[in-house]
Amino acid sequence: MKSVNFLLAFVLLALASSLASAYDPSPLQDFCVGINDIKTGIFVNGKFCKDPKLATPDDFFFKGLNIPGNTNNLVGSNVTIVNVDQFPGLNTLGISMVRIDYAPNGGENPPHIHPRASEILFVQEGTLYVGFVTSNQNNNTLFSKILYPGEVFVFPIGLIHFQVNLGKTDAVAFAALGSQDPGVITIANAVFGSNPPINPDVLARAFQLDVRVVKDLQKNFVLLALASSLASAFDPSPLQDFCVAINDIKTGIFVNGKFCKDPKLATPDDFFFKGLNIPGNINNPVGSNVTTVNVDQIPGLNTLGVSLVRIDYAPNGGQNPPHTHPRATEILFVQEGTLYVGFVTSNQNNNTLFSKILYPGDVFVFPIGLIHFQVNIGKTDAVAFAGLGSQNPGVITIANTVFGSNPPINPDVLARAFQLDVKVVKDLQKKF
Numbered sequence: 001m002k003s004v005n006f007l008l009a010f011v012l013l014a015l016a017s018s019l020a021s022a023y024d025p026s027p028l029q030d031f032c033v034g035i036n037d038i039k040t041g042i043f044v045n046g047k048f049c050k051d052p053k054l055a056t057p058d059d060f061f062f063k064g065l066n067i068p069g070n071t072n073n074l075v076g077s078n079v080t081i082v083n084v085d086q087f088p089g090l091n092t093l094g095i096s097m098v099r100i101d102y103a104p105n106g107g108e109n110p111p112h113i114h115p116r117a118s119e120i121l122f123v124q125e126g127t128l129y130v131g132f133v134t135s136n137q138n139n140n141t142l143f144s145k146i147l148y149p150g151e152v153f154v155f156p157i158g159l160i161h162f163q164v165n166l167g168k169t170d171a172v173a174f175a176a177l178g179s180q181d182p183g184v185i186t187i188a189n190a191v192f193g194s195n196p197p198i199n200p201d202v203l204a205r206a207f208q209l210d211v212r213v214v215k216d217l218q219k220n221f222v223l224l225a226l227a228s229s230l231a232s233a234f235d236p237s238p239l240q241d242f243c244v245a246i247n248d249i250k251t252g253i254f255v256n257g258k259f260c261k262d263p264k265l266a267t268p269d270d271f272f273f274k275g276l277n278i279p280g281n282i283n284n285p286v287g288s289n290v291t292t293v294n295v296d297q298i299p300g301l302n303t304l305g306v307s308l309v310r311i312d313y314a315p316n317g318g319q320n321p322p323h324t325h326p327r328a329t330e331i332l333f334v335q336e337g338t339l340y341v342g343f344v345t346s347n348q349n350n351n352t353l354f355s356k357i358l359y360p361g362d363v364f365v366f367p368i369g370l371i372h373f374q375v376n377i378g379k380t381d382a383v384a385f386a387g388l389g390s391q392n393p394g395v396i397t398i399a400n401t402v403f404g405s406n407p408p409i410n411p412d413v414l415a416r417a418f419q420l421d422v423k424v425v426k427d428l429q430k431k432f
């Protein structure tokens with residue numbers, strides 16, 4: 001216990017980052033696994049919590065994200081959603097994930113908005129034309145880009161956006177969203193398929209269409225179920241469409257996040273990153289490599305509360321060693337290989353380990369601030385992608401932080417905390 005208290009104290013010390021982004025859900029406990037308690041009529045912001053003693057690793061687990069959705073429908077796309085409804089452990093953690101499949105030759109995820117989340121999308125296969133449109137105040141400017149495998153694009157919270165498969169083959173993308181329940185409003189369906197319908201005269205005028213055309217459109221669209229009574233709050237509550245980061249060193253003022261670029265000067269590339277298809281070099285002592293896509297790589301992520309990583313693991317035990325993200329929950333999806341993963345709850349919850357063996361298509365959640373790890377237990381390379389609920393989640397690798405701090409922690413302190421001989425501690429301090 002003592003050692004863990006000490007560790008936590010240390011972890012807390014190491015958090016101070018002058019340019020940290022706020023995160024959303026500010027949980028008051030390690031996690032709050034969702035349950036649907038219909039006996040009480042009270043709405044909560046999120047779902048009711050399960051007794052933490054009854055929580056299991058499966059509450060933080062989902063499988064099947066390796067299976068393509070059926071794109072044989074009118075729009076030629078299919079979104080497989082992994083939010084709090086599939087995944088009760090996501091409750092209050094402010095993040096979720098989707099897989100999107102697109103049919104060849106124009107299959108599209110039609111213009112829509114997520115009222116409660118920014119989205120960071122990564123192309124696995126195919127060629128996508130993607131874009132978002134700013135609000136009226138910013139002159140409804142389209143920010144668009146053609147994306148190839150390994151490329152990443154950001155859709156700021158609440159803005160209308162879309163993706164279209166330009167290629168002659170299937171396309172697949174994965175995206176993380178900064179809410180446990182981002183919500184979807186498909187524009188065409190919401191406008192022309194509402195129930196009851198919006199008066200056709202209103203729409204005719206708004207869209208400058210003949211009333212008969214509007215009535216035809218209204219016949220074609222069916223209501224998409226948007227209303228979710230148990231919506232989660234979202235974090236960063238931006239006060240503008242976006243705030244593309246710049247590093248202004250002329251002024252000495254710290255802001256929560258980075259300084260914003262003049263929106264008139266923003267370009268699609270401010271929301272874009274390429275290379276997530278390229279494996280990192282795993283030839284290092286821990287046998288893993290994390291490729292980070294946060295606000296430092298994508299300045300357009302500033303204030304949007306979400307980011308992405310690719311993690312490569314060497315065969316036979318390559319690991320992402322125990323670490324914490326002080327400012328983000330992580331939702332991890334296995335692309336290739338077999339991973340042994342887990343997280344440990346806080347002292348109050350008896351430092352319980354929640355662990356699981358993951359196969360391709362499996363998804364697991366690591367709640368904000370908790371110590372967690374992944375190990376490749378297969379004989380081949382493993383690859384995972386993860387979304388994190390902060391533009392700048394931070395990483396604290398436990399071993400390096402404790403034994404490799406600068407200046408070093410007094411070895412006597414560590415010897416006592418870890419119940420080790422002082423010589424062993426000094427040896428450890430030389431290694432890190």
Ligand SMILES: *[C@@H]1O[C@H](CO)[C@@H](O)[C@H](O)[C@H]1NC(C)=O
Nearest residue numbers: 068069070071072073078079
């Ligand atoms: C998406 O794919 C799933 C699984 O194949 C299927 O059950 C579902 O109906 C599809 N949704 C749409 C909108 O086509």
Ligand SMILES: *[C@@H]1O[C@H](CO)[C@@H](O)[C@H](O)[C@H]1NC(C)=O
Nearest residue numbers: 137138139141262263264265
């Ligand atoms: C929007 O257009 C107005 C009028 O042309 C212009 O003054 C303003 O600078 C534009 N704003 C942006 C963000 O492009």
Ligand SMILES: *[C@@H]1O[C@H](CO)[C@@H](O)[C@H](O)[C@H]1NC(C)=O
Nearest residue numbers: 279280281282283284289290
């Ligand atoms: C991760 O991979 C990149 C690209 O191969 C390499 O530059 C970097 O040094 C690697 N990091 C570690 C910790 O091995």
Ligand SMILES: *[C@@H]1O[C@H](CO)[C@@H](O)[C@H](O)[C@H]1NC(C)=O
Nearest residue numbers: 051052053054348349350352
């Ligand atoms: C932690 O352990 C204490 C003492 O054994 C027990 O009373 C408590 O219910 C446990 N809490 C959880 C969350 O397991």
